[in-house]
Structure formats: structure tokens, C-alpha cells
Amino acid sequence: MMQNFMNILNRSELIEFALRDIYEKAGFSAVRPVKFERAELYIDNKNFVGSGGIITFMDTDGQLLSLKPDVTLSVVKKALSAGGCQKLYYSDEVCRMSPVSRKYEAIRQIGLEHIGDIDRQSTEEIITLALKSLKTISDDYILDISHVGFISDLFKGLEKPLRDAVFENVILKSRHGITGVLENAEIADSLKEKLLILPGLHGKFSDILPQAEKLVISAEMENILTDLKALYNYLVNAGLSKTARLDFGIINDLSYYSGIIFRGYVKELSSVVLSGGRYDNLVRKLGGTGGAMGFAVKLNEIEERV
């Protein structure tokens, strides 16, 4: 006796079901992450989980468990032990520290992971699904795309303190900050000029790709640009390019991420609602060999504000 429950669902529940429908239709199958995960998984991968503590407790057998601060690690670990190529999605709650209140909060998340060989087609599929997810939440949305490898080549010759200071200012989009940091730095003027371009490298693909071209100093950077151009062409042909942007100010930990990374925003919400990327290095850390790519959507704020 199935009834129509639509009228009792709130906005974020409706969105959750709409997203599940989209992911199912794209061939992703539901996975139910474990409720409690071993704490060491997050302690060993602190930089992937991000800042803030983990809620831990001791199980009846003395094992230290935790309330998950992240779902990806748990899902990837499980998928690797099962082996093979897997396309999975989940809907779950994570517990992490709110950067604003500095207290723990439970965040409702829905996300997907493609674990196995990631080729151009699977990358395009995931970017498309990210755009579709955003569109489901709001008509006013933007997906910012970056690539972890592109600007890291520019930093190779820099000493760590200088590299960190430049990185920090690229994230802040602070040209004056980089100017200050580079003032007394002993590096080639040509490299300084390139680094000064970085905070402004965000906007439409068609505007930013030619600027990024000027930064290329290695074959690796050239390859990355070729890939980004191909992705852009795909988005143009699929009619999805209007809301996709490039932003090289999105930087993630290289020890986990390995390729394209992205962030989604909707106009009604004041923080990032979707984030994801390619994280082959995480797979390697967990003892796997293939690739992995995915994203997660935060559902909490949607309920309150959209």
C-alpha cells in the first residue's frame, strides 16, 4: 500500500530523492556506509578530512571507533576490499567541526564515488552529474573547476615557506598579498610575473584558458590544459558550459587529489554546497591501485535557506 508521500517531504528531502534518482539513472548504485568507522582511518588521513577534531569512543572490545567526519574514505576503503570498478552513491550524515561556531555539527550529505579506471568519459560524466545536482538545488548555480597539477608545477622550485605564503594568497585571491610576499624573494622575474597572474585566474573558460596558456612551463602543464580544453569543448557541445567556470584558486592537498577538482555554489547559500574531484592518491594511500573520482553535496543549509 504505497501512498503518495510527496506532500510531507521538505525541500532538502525532495532534493535528496531527486538526486538519488539522477544517480541511479546514471548507473550508480546505493551503498550504505558503516555507522561507526575505525578512528585510525581518519587519524592517518587527517589532511583529507580537514581541520577540526573527530568524535571518538571506545567500542565494547576496546577498539577506538569514531562518528564519521567524512564518507569518501569509508566508501573507498569498502570498495577497494570488494575490488573491481564500482559506481556508488550514498546518503549519510557526517560529524565535523563547524568553522564558524567551532562546535561539532551533523551534516547531511549525499554523494557519489566512481572507483576504478577513470577515463575522459567518466570524468565528463561526473562533471555533468555535478552540474545536474546543482541545477536540482537552484536555478542560479556555478561550478568552479580547477586542476591540482596545473599550478603546482610553478611552485616546484620554491622553498616551503615561500611556497606556502604564495599558496595562501592565491587561495585568498590577494594580488597585493603575493606582491608583498614576492617583494624580497630571490626568484627569477619571469616566475614572479607568472605567480602574480595566479590570483586572477578565475572566470569563464573562454577568458581564462588563454591566460593560463601563458603560465605553461612544462609538458605536464601543457597536457593538463589540453585536457581542460577538451572538457570545455564537451561542456559546450552538451550545452552545459554556461554555468561552468575555471578557478585555479581552488587548491587541494596533493597527497590525496590528483587531477580535476571542483566546487559548486548556489546563489541562495553562503557557503560551498558541492565539492569533489579526482583522488587517485587517496586510493594509493588506502592500498589500492586504480583511480577514483566523486563529489558530495551538503544538504543541511538547503533545508534552511533555499
Place this chain on the structure above:
Amino acid sequence: MKNNNLKIALPKGRMGNKVYTMFSKIGLECGETFNDSRKLVFHNDERKVSYFLVKPSDVGIYVERGAADIGVIGKDILIEQQSDVFELLDLKLGKCSLSVAALKGYVPDTSKRLTVATKYVNTAKNYYACLGQEVEVIKLGGSIELAACLGLANTIVDIVESGATIRENGLEVIAEIALSSARLISNKISFKFKNREITKIVGELEKTL
């Protein structure tokens, strides 16, 4: 207030007045008496901007949470609060330095834990953590120099403009942590959806510097 106006948070007080003068120079005046008023909100619906006057230390929160699209805040406060915002321009106003000071001739006693008095608790903790020094940080609301004079703390971390207050109280600067001045900051999401408006203001303000 028109809902699609660009919302600008300015620090109430002298700094806010100076910044407002800069915004008026680029044609974003609001035609109402900005000073000497109890009003906290001002509009220019033609140029689609609204100003809010907020406590200087609250600007970061208003912008980070998107209640304001952009705002002006001292770098000292930005460092202390670590607000998750974009820092788009140095307005070169209210220049000062975040410094460590102590009584003239102070010699650190390495056998004891150091006591530091400050308004900038996080900044002080981070600074001494980088030096590998264990400290007890005492949070004070003002007249920080007094803490060193009365022996409440060994050192203080505070902003220093001319250095006159420090000298008059028998203290001296022993280290500089960072230079500060007023910065134009933007909410990260507003910067995406109102990019054209914000970039235009940044460009025009930069020309007046």
C-alpha cells in the same frame, strides 16, 4: 533596501568614515548624512549599493556568512579571526603592525612558562607555537600595556601605530608579527555571483590609491 543591491559592511568609526570617502570618490555615495547619525544602514539604489555600519571586529562574520557581500576590515582582525573570505585589495589605510612588546630591558626567563596578555589570542598562540615556546595567553579587552607594567604578563601582543603609547608606558617592541592595514574582503559565494560588480569596485578603488 533593494534586494539585489551590493551589500557592503563598513567598520563603524573613523576607519569606516575614511573608507566611505573612498567609496564616494568612485561614485558610490549614498546622499544621506553618513556621519553623526544613529542610522546603521544607507542606500544608493541608483548605483545598487547598501552600506551597513557594524562593529569593526564583526565585519568578518557579516561577510563570511554572506549577510554582506563585501566589507572592509583590518588585516590584524582578519589574521586573528581567520575568516573564510577573499581578500581582494589593500586599501592602505590604518597602517599599523601587530607586535610583541615587553618592559624595556626585559630578559626572558627560559626556566619559566611565558605569560602573554593580548586581545589577539589566536595570533599570539600561533606566533609562539611557531617558535616552539609554551605560553599562557591572557585575554584582555584593552589597555594591554598595563598588563606588562603591572607584571600580569611577561609580554603583550598588540597593534602598534606610532609606538608612542608603548614608549610612554616604559615598554619596547621586541618582535613584529605582521603588518596590518584596511583590506577589502568579499564573501566567497557573492564573489562568484556578483563578480562583475565586485571586480569593478576593486578596479576603481585601486585607481584611487
